[in-house]
Amino acid sequence: MKVHDNQLVKKDQILFTIDQPRYQKALEQAQADVSYYQVLAGEKRREAGRRNSLGTQAMSREEIEQSNNVLQTVLHQLAKAEATRDLAELDLQRTIIRAPAEGWVTNLNVYTGEFITRGSTAVALVKRGSFYILAYMEETKLDGIRPGYRVQITPLGSNRILRGTVDSLSAGVTNASSTRDSKGMATVDSNLEWVRLAQRVPVRIHLDEQQANLYPAGTTATVVVTGDKDRNTDHESVFIKLMHRLREFG
Known part of the structure; x- marks a missing residue:
């Protein structure tokens, strides 16, 4: 734990950290998928460009369209992989819980080694200067x-x-x-x-x-x-x- 109950904290100060290895591995896997589809997209782009430049004199129109369709499919898979990578990166960033504003930590209900579920309340923060x-x-x-x-x-x-x-x-x-x-x-x-x-x-x-x-x-x-x-x-x-x-x- 980085703080104790009723402590005055600054904005963006770390309150506590969630165990990160699982999220780190998920990010590495997502990044590997992105790298794979980037290489594959490069190959399919060159192949489609080559067939388009040769035209129907060297091959059928169906083969040219098929090559273009394969390229679009790979680009779509790359976009999905990048979105998954970005989400995994966001999940990893959110394992570090920071104070959203300057204020007092109160009702701290999480301790080192304790399991918490997604969406549960672990700590409350009373913002400084917000009293009325x-x-x-x-x-x-x-x-x-x-x-x-x-x-x-x-x-x-x-x-x-x-x-x-x-x-x-x-x-x-x-x-x-x-x-x-x-x-x-x-x-x-x-x-x-x-x-x-x-x-x-x-x-x-x-x-x-x-x-x-x-x-x-x-x-x-x-x-x-x-x-x-x-x-x-x-x-x-x-x-x-x-x-x-x-x-x-x-």
Whole structure:
């Protein structure tokens, strides 16, 4: 292994390598096929050229056409061999797993000598500078939220206040009371309750400053949309701050 769990890595840094001998042999075999068909194509090209130059005075038209057809068949086989060679080379290159971007390796689930299957997830990478806030706002509060509005974010268990801006609101959420039948017709639940909980709508928030991995992706925070301007908390009393925090929970 080239890295360890939760390590910060650079873009294109090697994370781990898959055993290469099988892929190397496949590439060598594919290259041998390409070399064979290249030589064969050269011979058939010279033969076809010679027969075409002699013309029908020295041989039948059928023999000339047959020679041209053989050449086209060999060229087709050469193209297939080259494609197989290129694919084998790509497979060999992909045995070296590199970081697609700068970020933190997390949930590393592969170790030296372990077998992994094609398509399985062996490691996750959290891209540096990609952190954002996704707030699930009640639909009753959406009237006071607009793209560009300022946001105050308090990570759970912390008194530190982060700042951000509303980037966008989700265009739709799933309606659990309505489905579609096999013919595409709407099926509405006939047992709708009189008192219903407000739907939660995702609101994406852009952070003013990235916090590295101080607050890991997927953790919880309290979000308050303050409108066009930031809330000035420098001169607020302890009681006012407490009231704001209680209000944040509904």
